[in-house]
Amino acid sequence: MRELWQKRLRQHLMAQARYLKLVFNDQFTIVLFVIFGAALYGYAQFVRGMSATTAHWLPYVVLVVLAAAVRVGQVVTLLTDADATFLLPRAAGMGNYLLAAMRYSLVLPVAFTVLLVVAAWPILAATWHVGSAAIICLAVTAALVQYGDLMLQTNALLMDQPAQVPHRISLVVLMALSVYATQLPVYWFPVVAASLMDVVLRVWLEQRLRRGQVALLTAARRENSRMQRIYRVYSMFTDVPGLRATIKRRRWLDGWLRTGSRQQRRTWDYLYLRGFIRRPEYGNLFIRLTVIAVVLMCLSTVAWVSMLIGLVAMYLTAIQIVPLATQYREIVFAHLYPLSATARTAALRRLLFSLMLVQTVIFALTGLIMVGVLAAAESVVAGVVLTVLVAGWYVPRFGQRHLQW
Amino acid sequence: MNGGITMSLEVTNVSGGYGRVPVLHDVTFSVPDGQVVGLIGLNGAGKSTTIKHIIGLLQPQTGTITVDGLTLASDANAYRGSIAYVPETPVLYPELTLREHLELAMMAYGLDQQQAWHKLDRLLAMFRLDNKLDWFPDNFSKGMKQKVMIASAFMTDAQLFIIDEPFTGLDPVAVHDLITLVNEQKARGAAVLMSTHVLATAQEYADGFVLLRDGQVRAQGSLSALRDEFNLPNASLDDIYMAMTQEV
Numbered sequence: 001m002r003e004l005w006q007k008r009l010r011q012h013l014m015a016q017a018r019y020l021k022l023v024f025n026d027q028f029t030i031v032l033f034v035i036f037g038a039a040l041y042g043y044a045q046f047v048r049g050m051s052a053t054t055a056h057w058l059p060y061v062v063l064v065v066l067a068a069a070v071r072v073g074q075v076v077t078l079l080t081d082a083d084a085t086f087l088l089p090r091a092a093g094m095g096n097y098l099l100a101a102m103r104y105s106l107v108l109p110v111a112f113t114v115l116l117v118v119a120a121w122p123i124l125a126a127t128w129h130v131g132s133a134a135i136i137c138l139a140v141t142a143a144l145v146q147y148g149d150l151m152l153q154t155n156a157l158l159m160d161q162p163a164q165v166p167h168r169i170s171l172v173v174l175m176a177l178s179v180y181a182t183q184l185p186v187y188w189f190p191v192v193a194a195s196l197m198d199v200v201l202r203v204w205l206e207q208r209l210r211r212g213q214v215a216l217l218t219a220a221r222r223e224n225s226r227m228q229r230i231y232r233v234y235s236m237f238t239d240v241p242g243l244r245a246t247i248k249r250r251r252w253l254d255g256w257l258r259t260g261s262r263q264q265r266r267t268w269d270y271l272y273l274r275g276f277i278r279r280p281e282y283g284n285l286f287i288r289l290t291v292i293a294v295v296l297m298c299l300s301t302v303a304w305v306s307m308l309i310g311l312v313a314m315y316l317t318a319i320q321i322v323p324l325a326t327q328y329r330e331i332v333f334a335h336l337y338p339l340s341a342t343a344r345t346a347a348l349r350r351l352l353f354s355l356m357l358v359q360t361v362i363f364a365l366t367g368l369i370m371v372g373v374l375a376a377a378e379s380v381v382a383g384v385v386l387t388v389l390v391a392g393w394y395v396p397r398f399g400q401r402h403l404q405w
Numbered sequence: 406m407n408g409g410i411t412m413s414l415e416v417t418n419v420s421g422g423y424g425r426v427p428v429l430h431d432v433t434f435s436v437p438d439g440q441v442v443g444l445i446g447l448n449g450a451g452k453s454t455t456i457k458h459i460i461g462l463l464q465p466q467t468g469t470i471t472v473d474g475l476t477l478a479s480d481a482n483a484y485r486g487s488i489a490y491v492p493e494t495p496v497l498y499p500e501l502t503l504r505e506h507l508e509l510a511m512m513a514y515g516l517d518q519q520q521a522w523h524k525l526d527r528l529l530a531m532f533r534l535d536n537k538l539d540w541f542p543d544n545f546s547k548g549m550k551q552k553v554m555i556a557s558a559f560m561t562d563a564q565l566f567i568i569d570e571p572f573t574g575l576d577p578v579a580v581h582d583l584i585t586l587v588n589e590q591k592a593r594g595a596a597v598l599m600s601t602h603v604l605a606t607a608q609e610y611a612d613g614f615v616l617l618r619d620g621q622v623r624a625q626g627s628l629s630a631l632r633d634e635f636n637l638p639n640a641s642l643d644d645i646y647m648a649m650t651q652e653v
Contacts, residue, residue, distance in 0.1 A: 247500050247541065262508065264515040271498065271509060278500040331496050336460055337513035338486035 001090065001097040008078040009104060019234045031312065047122045055127045059179075062120045066142065067176035069116055071168070073109025073146055075153045077101050077223045084216040091216055095209030102154045106147060113142040128183035137191050141178045144194035145171050151201045157219045158212035232281055235323065247278050267339055268325075268347030275324050276351060282324050289313045290359055297366045303375035307382050310363035314356055314383060318390045321352065326402050335405060345399030349391045356387040411438045412471075413487075413565045413596030414459065419468035421458055427466060427620070428454045434615045434625050436565070436596040441587060443607040444600040445642070446617035447650060452600040453493065455617065456569055459598070460490050473564045486514060489563035493570040493600075495550035497543045503553060504538040510557045521560050528556040531582050547574040559586050566590055566597045572606065584610055608642040616649055623649055 024032075050058070078101065079087075087094070117139040124130040149171050156164045174197075178190035231240045257277070260270060276282045293313030300306045325348045328334040360383030367375030414436040422428030429451050436442045444452050457463040459470055461477045461484070469476060475484045501509060511521045529535040532552035537545075542553045551574050558566065566587070572580050587597055587610065601607050607614070608628060615625045624634045624645075631645050632638055640648070 247543075249541075262512055262518055264512055267509065267512040270505075270512060271501070274500050274505065275498075328498070331498060332462065332490075332492055333496065333510075333513075335462055336485055336488070336490060338482040338484075338515070339513060340482065 001094055002100055005078070005097045005100040009100075012076075012078055019240070023234060031316070043119075043122070047126055050126060058123055059127045062123055063176055063179040066113070066116060066120060066138075066179050067172045069113050069142075070145055070149055070172050070175045072112055073105060073150055073153075074222075074226055075102055075150055075157065076105045076226070077157065077219050079216065079220045079223045081220050081224070084220055087214075087216060091213045094214045095206070098154050098157065098209060098214065099206075102150050105150055109146045109150070110143045113146055114139045117142050124179075124182060130182045130187075134182040134187040137188050138178055138182050141190040141194045142175065144191070144198050145175050145178075148194065148198050148201050151198070151205045155205055155208055157214055157222075158208060159215045160212070235281055246280060248280055248283070250277055250283070253277055264339070265343065266347070267337065268344050269350055271328065272324060272347050272351050275327060276321065276355075279324070279327075282321055285320055286317055286355060289317045290362060293359075293363065294366050297363065298370050301371060303367070303371050303378055306363075306367045306371050306375045307378040310359070310367070310379050311382050311386055313363075314359050314386055315390075317359065318352055318356060318386075318394070321355065322348065322395065322398055324348075324351075325399075329405060341404050342399070344403040345396055348399065348403070349395045352395060353387060353391040356383065356390060360384060360387065412436065413438050413473055414598060415469075415471045416455070416459065417469050417471075419455075419458060419465045419470060421463055421465040421468075422454060422620075423463070429458065429465075429620045432468070432617075432620070432622055434622055436598050436613075438564075438596055439591055439594045440612040441591055441597040441599060441610060443611035443614045443642075444598055444617065445602075445604070445607065445614055445646060450617040451620040452617055453569060454620070456490075456567055456598075456600060459567060460488060461485065487564045489558040489561045489566050491551075491554045491558045491566075491568040491571060493573065495547065495554045497550060497553065499541070499543040501541070502539050503534060503542045506542060506553060507557060507560070510560070514561055516561065524560045525556060528559055528586075532556060532579060548576060548579065551575055552579060555583060555586070559590070564595055566595060568597065568599045570600055570602070572601060572603045580606070604642045604646055614642065616646070618649055618652075623652075 075098075077098070117135060121130070121135050124135070149168060152164055152167050152171070174190065174194065178194070181187050181190055228246075232246075234240050257274065260266070260273065262270075276286075290313065293309050296309045297306045300309065325344060360380060363383060364376045364379040367379045412435045416435065417433050419432045420427045420430050432451070432455060434442075444455065446452050454463065458465055459472070461481075464477075472484055472487045475487065477484045498506065498509070507521075507525060508518070510516075511518055526535070529538070532555065534549070534552060534556065537549075542550055545553065551571075555571070558568075568587075571583055575583065584606070587599070590597060599607070599611065613625065613627050614631060616623045616631070624631055626634070628642060631642070632640055635645050635648050637644055637648060
């Protein structure tokens with residue numbers, strides 16, 4: 001079973017590497033660096049200028065965030081629906097497989113929570129005067145608690161297991177107490193407690209794995225929903241085959257949707273508009289990016305900064321909505337309609353044109369209210385230029401590469 | 406034209422498949438107007454591959470396929486517009502309601518909306534879908550999804566209907582209704598190519614058969630022609646099928 005895990009892990013890592021290469025493309029990496037740099041600078045400024053009132057309640061927010069972060073990890077089992085049939089005869093002997101899966105699953109949540117502890121250090125140091133030894137102890141405790149949580153999750157994959165929720169909640173409480181303890185002389189005690197807890201959990205889990213049967217259907221279902229969440233993120237950047245769409249009806253828009261054209265040349269417009277509205281990875285993305293841009297523009301008092309924020313939001317919206325058109329490649333009828341291939345590109349161009357113009361108007365109004373006429377004028381000119389570039393240059397090239405079927 | 410009878414579908418010397426490996430070898434058959442032809446063969450014999458070539462999902466390596474005298478190369482839109490297709494596995498847009506699926510198909514095929522809805526009223530009532538127009542069919546059962554596919558295909562005035570394994574997942578009432586619809590299209594003069602494993606039904610309702618084996622046409626024609634070919638007088642289609650599978 002260990003070999004099966006290793007084989008699956010190799011395939012999984014190869015697939016993830018392919019997707020990550022597409023996600024972290026040059027443009028997105030540059031944008032990420034800029035956002036990361038700005039966030040670090042803003043954080044440093046914030047900690048330095050923190051008021052006494054903020055210093056009073058902020059450590060408790062950190063406490064809650066770090067405690068909640070215990071639940072961030074999930075066991076990566078790489079089990080599939082087919083395993084419920086083909087691995088059924090081995091359901092009782094999968095201890096090695098699950099232990100290997102749990103070890104692999106540790107990496108990301110431990111790294112994430114340790115980084116979170118490091119990020120919280122400036123606040124804890126400025127408010128509770130926490131030293132480096134206490135922070136190191138907290139980071140070690142966070143890693144040990146994550147390990148404990150993953151052991152409980154692994155146990156939950158077995159049949160006939162007791163209720164997990166009280167145990168998992170007790171880990172959240174332990175983590176919260178550990179954060180609180182950083183300001184006390186016994187800041188080292190949570191490390192001891194968490195280590196003892198992990199030893200007991202490990203002995204118990206190994207016994208359970210020796211005797212227990214894996215609930216393959218449940219495990220496959222959890223793994224499917226975990227992978228679907230990851231693929232949904234990837235799908236914002238590239239085409240992900242096999243991604244099941246989550247649909248939100250948004251019934252309140254039905255009346256407006258019914259008013260659209262029913263002409264043959266608008267067939268793809270009909271489909272893309274409904275896809276955009278009802279697939280959250282597109283509709284929600286548009287709303288999210290627009291709202292974030294408006295909030296950031298409200299903080300700006302400089303016309304060109306305001307315009308730049310709008311432009312970045314429009315650009316990010318456009319490049320992440322364009323893959324919507326490729327979602328229908330797997331549907332046989334999309335290949336059979338008596339329509340020319342260029343109709344798909346034209347419909348996508350019209351959709352993006354409309355969305356980007358809506359954003360231009362919103363950003364110009366925000367600029368007008370928050371900064372003045374100059375900001376509004378700059379937003380209009382820049383927005384129109386970007387819209388024309390995307391609709392007239394980028395989309396036709398995308399269509400040539402991806403929509404010629 | 407073939408001996409005075411108009412052929413809706415003509416498949417001539419077609420070889421093709423997935424990639425470079427041919428699955429079909431020199432396949433030739435036709436479906437005349439106003440006739441139902443059953444495409445019969447074991448799993449893997451090439452039935453679905455043949456259908457994929459006809460509807461244009463695969464391109465033949467050699468040979469030609471014409472629908473109503475048109476080829477995909479000569480006029481792709483007219484060619485596609487002449488075909489209505491019911492796939493073996495129902496495929497639906499997850500974000501569209503049943504009403505929107507039907508509207509989309511009407512738009513894509515350039516149908517008159519009023520006339521199409523007039524036809525659909527009967528089809529939707531027949532398949533008990535008339536109260537589900539605002540539901541998402543992606544969440545329907547397999548049989549209900551198949552009924553959506555059938556209603557969507559049969560609201561068109563296509564010249565050629567291609568139905569891949571139509572009876573799988575349908576309840577007996579729906580099977581009966583589908584046969585009624587097929588017979589109506591046949592009476593209108595349309596051609597129907599139907600791939601199926603339900604041989605008793607095929608024998609009863611099809612006018613002719615194409616028996617595929619290992620990507621080749623082993624025999625074709627009416628039931629009596631097949632009986633002569635296999636030298637099995639009074640044999641049923643099932644007997645002929647079994648005889649074909651036992652040939653070396």
